[in-house]
Amino acid sequence: MKVAFLGATRGMGRALARRMVEAGHDVFLLGRDEEELARSARDLEVRAGDGRTVGHARCDLEDPTTFAPALDAADRALGGFDTVVVTAGLYGTQQRLEEDPELARRVLTVNYVGTIGFSEEARVRLLERGGGTLCVFSSVAGERGRKPVVLYGSTKAGLSAYLEGLDHRYRAEGLRTVCVKPGFVRTGMTHGLDGPPGPLQGTPEGVAARVLTAIERGRPVVYAPGVWAPTMAVIRALPRFVMRRVSF
């Protein structure tokens, strides 16, 4: 695979990019911070270990003018990408987002407007070359309106719906979308949060393994860790009077 990767410097993105490189795939990094990108690129080059280089370009989900130049740079460096991965996103606890409307606005912008704007740029390019894979990290938070993730979850609900729509509309033309729905994963983003019971907690490495398999097989939706699929099926089935009472 030749992968343009937005968000590989941290968390699940870092783990997935490492796994891709170690599996022999070519990766090009996109992100906000040039220095962080350069450091992650060197990490991936050493892990590749066969002289493959990992390039990078600036791309900011809050600045739509960066999308096209960044994807062009990836295209040139990779000799035409066939896969685009987006793990970047912003998170804040519901309480924090309620207290800080500016941060809430940014979360909505980055996770919905920014991510979908970037994905549209990627979709057009992939379709032009006859197809490819668009893998975007959404969240189980988008499955149901819930108390702790009212704002954040709404962005992920919209994103998941967008990815499902793309799958229905363009799969016949060769575009494969993979919507990743991580549950609780122990990363720098969630560090310090209590989180659910142990078996429901995942690691970035575990998520990366599942996602790479899903990309290879073209699965449209992947829960990670896998136990979140039945868990969310139950939560989706709960009646409203229950959801008003529980804290999750």
Next chain:
Amino acid sequence: MEGGARLAGWGNLPVPGVEIRSERLEGAVRGLPLTRGLGRSYGDASLPPPDAHAVAGSVLADRILAFDAERGVLRAEAGFTLLEMNRILLPRGWFTPVSPGTKFVTLGGMVAADVHGKNHHVQGTFGAHVRALRLALPSGRVIECSRTRHPDLFRATVGGMGLTGHILEVEVQLEQVPTPWILMESRRAASLDDFVRGLDEAGRTWPFTMGWLDCASRGRAMGRGILMAGRWAERHEAPPGPPPPLSRRIVPFMLPSRTINRASVRAFNELYYRAHPRRTRRRVVHPDRFFYPLDAIHAWNRVYGKRGFTQYQCVLPFDGSGEAGTPAALRRVMDTITRSGLASPLCVIKNCGAEGDGMLSFPMPGVSIAVDFPVTPRIQGLVDELNEVVLAHGGRIYLAKDAFTRPEHFRAMEGERLTRFQEAGRRWDPEHRLRSRLSVRLLGDEAPEPASARGRSAQVAPGRRTPRPGARPAPSPTDAAGEGVPTHGGPAGVRAPSP
């Protein structure tokens, strides 16, 4: 506010505290008194001082920044683990020049504890192979140091238990190996004299030596055990493929605190000793089985139960005092350990080579003993007794293992070395923000004081009797704006025997 959050070292003696992790370590360490890695130091080296609640955690800062595949020079962020280094670079023919007894350690921790391994008699400590360090000082300044740039800071940081600056990056010279397999030779050692002589002889031809000691037997069998020596296998000796990943078992929950007792230890040790044939065995083994036998059992520290455990590790100099080259002090230490009846089956002996240039680096030429004890009401008295012997014979203890040593013992063992270390500390951390629970216990570190009186003024609290590091009365927190930094101590060099 503190919730119930607790932090513990590998010995499972928790104290209130939280760890703040971030991929961007440089930002995370700001204002914190210490950085820890994987928390494999046994005692309180990676724990916050009593007046602070949070320490930084380096494990998400785990990127490789450069690797020169021709010369084997690696530079990585402090949270990069030995586990990953072995997974990525051993198949390419490169291995850490010095490996402790577990691969669940970070580079930062290996530097902070200046870890040693089975090859100490030829390669010295890990710090001897470190070329450069990048540190975040408590002032916020980020600084590169080496043996030529700010050498005093470099030498204080190697073995400095994270008390000189937050270690951000480590550059180390790796060692090229012919294959990733180990050729190992082992034999029974019938007595302490046999052991010390055997280690000395083996050390002349083998790069890796160590031994498992039976700490339950007394009398003529005192100090018996199994002597192990090894080297990297040559191509024609090794299996054709790379070593496969080994399956891991887990101790799924805390076992009852009485699991490790005199009877169970005696029985285990007898079986373990007898399981080795009388003759010398020679075979090619998986590198993990040779270097990290205990890593095969996840969370093995749970066998000691809720009371937790500690490791006592000391080094006793060759001083010509005993017969057959065995230091007299070693006999006294073994006598004290076996008489206590508290020792677990995990006891390791290792011959050490020349001292490194880290100001507080542990090893010195002589014999090192490391033994695990469950924490019981008698542990403080036992550690005191052992420390008296070590002190009287010019030896020292290993901070990465320690939880019970008294400050007066530690100061007497370290003398001038400690003075130099504390001078460096005053130069680079004048406001004295870098502290850990260990530094408060042993170095007399108090919370930062108003400008007038500061420094690591040695305040001895004589004769504190405290069975748990966590139970210690907190020194009066003055204006604790704890800022600082150490990384956790790595594990000991030589740990347990290969099964």
